[in-house]
Amino acid sequence: MFSSILFKSLPRRTFSQARSFATKKLLLLSLDWKRPKDPPMSLGQASLFSHLKENNIPVLAKSYAVNDPSFSTDSVAKFIINNCNQNTDLGMGAYVWNERPLLSILSSLKKFQFPGRIILGGPQISYLRKSGLLEKFYAEAHVFIRGYAEDALVKLMQAQKIEPISGVHYANTPDDGSSTVLNPQTLSSPLLNGIVTPQPFMRVETKRGCLYRCAYCQHSGSNPLVEFPLSRVIKEVQWITAHPVINDIAVIDPTFNVGNSYLLVLKEFAKQKFSGKISFQCKAERVTGEFLDAVESLNTYAKTTLEFGLQTIHKKEARAILRSNQINKIKEVFLETKRRNINTEISIIYGLPNQTLESFRQTILFCNECGIKAIRAFPLLLLRGTILYNRKEELALKESNDLIPCVVESPSFTYSHWREMEKIAKVLEDSYKARIRNC
Numbered sequence: 001m002f003s004s005i006l007f008k009s010l011p012r013r014t015f016s017q018a019r020s021f022a023t024k025k026l027l028l029l030s031l032d033w034k035r036p037k038d039p040p041m042s043l044g045q046a047s048l049f050s051h052l053k054e055n056n057i058p059v060l061a062k063s064y065a066v067n068d069p070s071f072s073t074d075s076v077a078k079f080i081i082n083n084c085n086q087n088t089d090l091g092m093g094a095y096v097w098n099e100r101p102l103l104s105i106l107s108s109l110k111k112f113q114f115p116g117r118i119i120l121g122g123p124q125i126s127y128l129r130k131s132g133l134l135e136k137f138y139a140e141a142h143v144f145i146r147g148y149a150e151d152a153l154v155k156l157m158q159a160q161k162i163e164p165i166s167g168v169h170y171a172n173t174p175d176d177g178s179s180t181v182l183n184p185q186t187l188s189s190p191l192l193n194g195i196v197t198p199q200p201f202m203r204v205e206t207k208r209g210c211l212y213r214c215a216y217c218q219h220s221g222s223n224p225l226v227e228f229p230l231s232r233v234i235k236e237v238q239w240i241t242a243h244p245v246i247n248d249i250a251v252i253d254p255t256f257n258v259g260n261s262y263l264l265v266l267k268e269f270a271k272q273k274f275s276g277k278i279s280f281q282c283k284a285e286r287v288t289g290e291f292l293d294a295v296e297s298l299n300t301y302a303k304t305t306l307e308f309g310l311q312t313i314h315k316k317e318a319r320a321i322l323r324s325n326q327i328n329k330i331k332e333v334f335l336e337t338k339r340r341n342i343n344t345e346i347s348i349i350y351g352l353p354n355q356t357l358e359s360f361r362q363t364i365l366f367c368n369e370c371g372i373k374a375i376r377a378f379p380l381l382l383l384r385g386t387i388l389y390n391r392k393e394e395l396a397l398k399e400s401n402d403l404i405p406c407v408v409e410s411p412s413f414t415y416s417h418w419r420e421m422e423k424i425a426k427v428l429e430d431s432y433k434a435r436i437r438n439c
């Protein structure tokens, strides 16, 4: 019943493609924002690639860096056209940093009459829930996946006809706004199955999603916390420590110190005598003595960095972004990490609702008073689907016209005050980079 509704409402072009789904190949393209030490393939792309391979889907994966001066959308479109036939689909992730290049590639593919289905996923898709908006933003795409895409992509590629798949929306059909449900038991590890090869710097994940609801963050609330099986994570730790070339690990869990397994993960790294650098993004209010003991023990061989998002010390600003920062507890944790000689980094945001130049300075002063040397200040981005994104007009937040737009003016700060904050952020960043170089 559902399928026949879909078939009736699909545009003619999509319908004709739907008849030849068998033995499809997928071109899996990733348009990344790369930093110098990044591995050639992002962990997200590697996880998708790994799951497709495990399920015997023919796939060709390629990654581009949109911030590389030599990057051109024409060369991406050319690559796609040169590597496709009637049985090729294209999968791409939509992120805030690749929105413009992605749209340009989509319009080139229309010009070149790309013959297969264009499947889009990623945060820019996942958080666009209002019916009709995906088609409006990405008119050339045929299928959208909201949420973690591994399982949905495999099912889409295996389906012999258009069929309902959780989290999948077919263009120009009724849209229920639903997201995929991740079953971490079904995902193989791209580290353990050879998709990711050992290299000096690597990203790993032990969980996805977050318990908190910060108003500017795309992890906020809509993705429930999902932990990978401990047996998988333990094997990954053992794999990492068995490859001494790996000496710098970033654990990318949105908040590492929540859930059931984080202490065991720390203990396994310590047991395996990991001796490189390792960083974890943590929530200060959840830090316990037992956690810091485990970090200290890990530091017998390793050099651990705990990264904390503070954003602001001011109640009015914190309320606007739905953070209930417990400043006394946070201060206590920072003083304790200093006492225990644990590398600690704090990130803060400039451009927040209710913020002023002075209040921004006070937040930095607080970090200094807590003995924190590594402070990073990031501009506020209004990421699609977040609470702040939806309140942009109401809060009178004005954005820049950059490739990645950020908030540069609001009722509480002028553009020239924002420029001052930007300058301060740059000084902090230069000092942060100098510290990293000397570590």
Ligand code: SF4
Residues within 6 Å of the ligand: 210, 211, 212, 213, 214, 217, 218, 219, 220, 221, 254, 255, 283, 309
């Ligand atoms: S900012 Fe951090 S704590 Fe807040 S929702 Fe995002 S990941 Fe969770």
